[in-house]
Amino acid sequence: EGTTQQIxxxxxxxxxxxxxxxxxxxxxxxxxxxxxxxxKYHRKVQGFxxxxxxxxIFTKNDSLDYNIGASYxxxxxxxxxxxxxxxxxxxxxxxxxxxxxxIMVLAGTERVYLxxxxxxxxxxxxxxxxxxxxxxxxxxxxxxRSNSRIVVEFQYMDRxxxxxxxTSHASYFLNKKWNFSLxxxxxxxxxxxxxxxxxxxxxxxxxxAGDSMNKAVMSGVRTVDWRSDAILYAMKDSMGYDSxxxxxxxxxxxxxxxxxxxxxxxxxxxxxxxxLANGKVYQWVAPQNGVPQGSYAPIxxxxxxxxxxxxxxxSHYQLNSTIxxxxxxxxxxxxxxxx
Numbered sequence: 474e475g476t477t478q479q480i481x482x483x484x485x486x487x488x489x490x491x492x493x494x495x496x497x498x499x500x501x502x503x504x505x506x507x508x509x510x511x512x513k514y515h516r517k518v519q520g521f522x523x524x525x526x527x528x529x530i531f532t533k534n535d536s537l538d539y540n541i542g543a544s545y546x547x548x549x550x551x552x553x554x555x556x557x558x559x560x561x562x563x564x565x566x567x568x569x570x571x572x573x574x575x576i577m578v579l580a581g582t583e584r585v586y587l588x589x590x591x592x593x594x595x596x597x598x599x600x601x602x603x604x605x606x607x608x609x610x611x612x613x614x615x616x617x618r619s620n621s622r623i624v625v626e627f628q629y630m631d632r633x634x635x636x637x638x639x640t641s642h643a644s645y646f647l648n649k650k651w652n653f654s655l656x657x658x659x660x661x662x663x664x665x666x667x668x669x670x671x672x673x674x675x676x677x678x679x680x681x682a683g684d685s686m687n688k689a690v691m692s693g694v695r696t697v698d699w700r701s702d703a704i705l706y707a708m709k710d711s712m713g714y715d716s717x718x719x720x721x722x723x724x725x726x727x728x729x730x731x732x733x734x735x736x737x738x739x740x741x742x743x744x745x746x747x748x749l750a751n752g753k754v755y756q757w758v759a760p761q762n763g764v765p766q767g768s769y770a771p772i773x774x775x776x777x778x779x780x781x782x783x784x785x786x787x788s789h790y791q792l793n794s795t796i797x798x799x800x801x802x803x804x805x806x807x808x809x810x811x812x
Contacts, residue, residue, distance in 0.1 A: 706718040
């Protein structure tokens with residue numbers, strides 16, 4: 474997509490091994506749901522999948538189709554609804570599941586729907602996308618109105634946890650009229666092998682937070698020794714508020730290294746003030762009538778490992794040439810914090 478630097482980043486590299494009734498694909502693969510009404514998924518991953526069929530298992534007329542997939546996902550799946558502006562073709566910025574800014578979308582994983590219709594990527598088609606900045610611009614072929622329904626499914630790079638995806642599907646055809654299907658899906662973060670190691674403090678906070686992710690935060694303030702190559706802050710009292718941090722180059726008082734996180738407009742007490750060669754400088758702004766006036770806070774939002782799973786059972790019966798009866802039972806689980 475114009476940003477490939479290593480051969481490992483090419484979108485589709487795989488090996489296929491075939492026999493008369495089986496197909497093994499290993500490498501960059503796509504895992505998609507089959508005929509289930511409830512179990513809908515589409516993932517671009519790295520792993521393997523086996524597809525095959527067998528005949529005459531119990532009777533002369535029966536057959537079995539099956540596929541199994543196991544993979545290590547390259548990114549986190551997200552769905553975002555864009556609220557468009559009348560006549561504005563973009564750019565519209567995509568955000569992560571936890572409202573993260575500055576994400577990197579995995580090339581080719583996006584699906585863009587306008588009023589329920591799947592759009593096609595390309596300058597000569599419906600939209601273009603910058604994967605590095607996660608921005609979508611619509612071409613003149615589509616008309617964007619304020620009441621347009623725009624939904625984007627995509628995968629983006631996640632630097633916190635590795636993610637496994639395991640799927641399976643089996644369809645048993647008793648005869649030409651009757652068949653049964655079983656489908657399973659599981660997507661899980663590897664909490665015991667995070668990409669960035671978690672401290673004992675962070676683990677304790679995640680254990681205590683449960684499913685309330687607004688509680689999964691820790692202080693972004695670290696006390697360090699003076700360094701000339703770092704952006705450091707000093708602390709003072711200001712206008713009746715204590716523990717106010719301000720940028721300082723004084724070796725005697727600048728001893729705080731601070732990580733600021735975007736928390737939303739008028740939900741924090743700091744704003745970006747300037748940019749230096751080694752990063753941004755944030756400035757404290759006083760609340761008005763008790764309402765914060767900034768959008769950043771000196772905190773670190775912790776990301777919890779998650780797990781999604783689903784099982785689906787189906788039965789199909791062809792009553793006649795025009796009527797097909799289908800029954801399906803599905804059960805799902807969404808664990809927002811596997812700690």
